[in-house]
Amino acid sequence: MSQELLVASALSVRFGGVRALDGLDIRVHEGEVLGVIGPNGSGKTTFFNAVTGFVTTAGGSVTLGGETITGLVPREIARRGIARTFQRLRLLLELSVFDNLMLGQHLSLDHGIVANLLLRGRLRASMTSHIESARHLLSYFSATLPGKLFEPVSALTMIDRRRVEVCRALIREPRLLLLDEPSAGMTPEETAELMRDLQKVKAERSRLAVILIEHDMDVIESVSDRCAVFDYGRKLCEGSYAEVSSDPAVRRAYLGVDDE
C-alpha cells in the first residue's frame, strides 16, 4: 500500500447557518486518483477550497504528507505542493500561454531585482529552459499547443484553455493535483481526450495524486481508482466505481434512480 498523502478528518465549513462541509473524512494516497461526485451544492468545490485555504474551516483538520495545513493561507499551501484548477477557468486571458504557465511556476522563479533587471543574460538562459519545459509539458496534451506558446490565452479554443489550465497546475510538479470539473464546457470526447493525456503525464510521475471533481460518470469510471460520493457536505459512501454506483443510497441521492 502506498503512503497516505492527504488526510482530511472531520473537516467542516460553515457559511452562516449552512453547513457546507459537515465532518468530512477523506484520504488520498500517493499516486492515486480519487473521483469526487455528488449533486450540486453537496460541498465538492468547498472541499477543494478548504484544502487549498480559500475558505476558513470551522472544524477538523487537513494534513499533507503528515504535516497539518489547516488554517494556512493559499500561497503557503501551494508551497507545500498542492495545485488546483478552477471550475470556471481562471486563466489570465490577456496574457500568453507561456505567461500563464509561468504563473504556475511562480514559487520556483527568482524574483530578485538584480536577477531580473541587471543579469539579463542569465535571465534569458533560464527563460530558455523554462520555454523548453513548458513546450514539453504542453506536448503531452496537444501537438499544436506548443507552437502557440506566445499567443494570448484569449485566442485559444475552450479545450486548449482547459489544457493550459491543467498544465499550469502540473508544471511545478505538485504532489497533489485538484481538478475541479475539467469537463465543464467541453464535449465528452474532448474530456476523454484530456483525461487520456493527463494519464500520460501521470504515468511518468508515479507519486502524483489527483482528486477529480466530475459530473460525467464515464470520466469518473475511466480514470479514478476510488470514488467518494458527497451529499449535504458529508461523504455518502466511498469505494470503487462499481461499489459506489451500485450503492442504494447513492442511486437515490445522486443518480436519481429509485431503488425497487
Next chain:
Amino acid sequence: MPNGLPIVSDRRASPLPALGALVAGAAAVLGLLLAEQQWEVATLAIVGAVALLIGGKLGWGEVVHRSATDHHRWITPVAWLTAALVIFGLREHNFELLMLCTVMLYMVAGLGLTVQFGYTGVVNFAAAAFMGVGAYTAAVLLLHTGLPHVLVILAGGLVSAVIGSVLLLPLLRTRGHYAALITIAFGILFRTFLEVNDTLGGPQGLKVPGMEWFGLVFNDAIEIDDETEWSFYLRYAGLCLVLLFFAYHFVRRLERSWLGLSLDAVRLDETAASAFGLNGAAWKIAAFSIGNFLAGMAGAVYAMVTAFIAPASFTFGDSLILVSIVILGGLGNPLGLLPAALIVVVLPEKLQVIQEYRFLLFAALVIAILLVRPGGLIPRRARDYFPGTGGR
C-alpha cells in the same frame, strides 16, 4: 517543432519604418514646440490625428514595431540620441525647453503610475501629491542642508515612497472605487496640510534653489559668445532626459521579467494567482512604492527646474492629468506616455484659444480616443521578454 527562443520572423525587417517613425516623432515634437501661430498648431494636431487614424487602419504600428524590434540594438540608442538632439536644437528657446522638461517629468511620474495602475492595477489618484512630496522634500533639503543634489533627487523619491506607505494599510484592505477614494483623500489632505503649514511656506509656497553638480551651477546663463546665449534650461532638460532614461529602462525591464508577470497576475486575478503561491499584498506594496518613488524623484527635479513650488502645483486636478496621460497613451505602455504627455502639457499652452476650455478639451479628447482606440494612442503589446522573442 522549433526549440529555444522563438524567433518572430526569419527575415529581418527593414530598419526604415523605425527610423521614419523616429524622424516623424522628432519633427512632431519640434514642430509642436516651435509653432507660434494657432493655425500651425491646429494643423499639426489634425495631421497627427489623421496619421494616427490611417496608420492604425493600415497597421503601421505593427510594421514599425517589427522594424524597431529587429534592430533594437542600435535603434534604442539612436532614439535617445535623437531626443538629446531635439533638446539641443531648442537650446535658445527658454519657454520651449521648460515645457519639454515638464513633459519629461510628467512622463517619469507617468512611468510610476504605469507600474502601479497599468501593471498591478493599484489605483492612484494622488500621483501629483506624491510628486509634491518629492518637490517639498527637495526644497527643504536644498534650503537647509548641504546634501549633494543628486542625493536630494533620490531623497525626494525615497520620502515619497515612505509617505506613500501610510496609505498601504487602507489600500490593501479596499478595492476599486474605495481604494481610489483613499488616494483622492490623501491628495486633498496633502494640499490642505501644505496650505496651513507655515514652515513649508503655506499657500505662497517656497522658492527652491537650483541644481548644482560638481561645481556646475544649473541656473547660470550659458554664454557662448557676445551674440549667442543658450538657455539655462538646457542643463535641466539634459537632467530630465537622464532621469527619464533610467526610469524608462527600469520600467521596461521590470515588465519584461518575472517581476512584470507577477504584477500583471495581481491585476488580472489575484485570487487565482495566490493558488500558485503569489503574495498579492507584497507585490502591491512593491508596485505602489516603486511608483511613488518615481513620482517623488520627478517632483524633486520639477522643484529645481521651476525654482518655485506651491500647493497649487500639486492639486487633484494635476493628479487627474497624470492619470489621463497614462490612459491616453495606452495603459501599460511606457512609449505611449510621450505623445500623451505632449498633448496634455503642450497643446493647451500653444492653443491659447482653448486655454479656458482645456479641461473640457481633455475630457473630450480622452473619451474620443478611448472610443476610437480603446487601448490608447499606442496600445500595450504582449510581453516581449527579450526583443524578438515571444509576443509579436
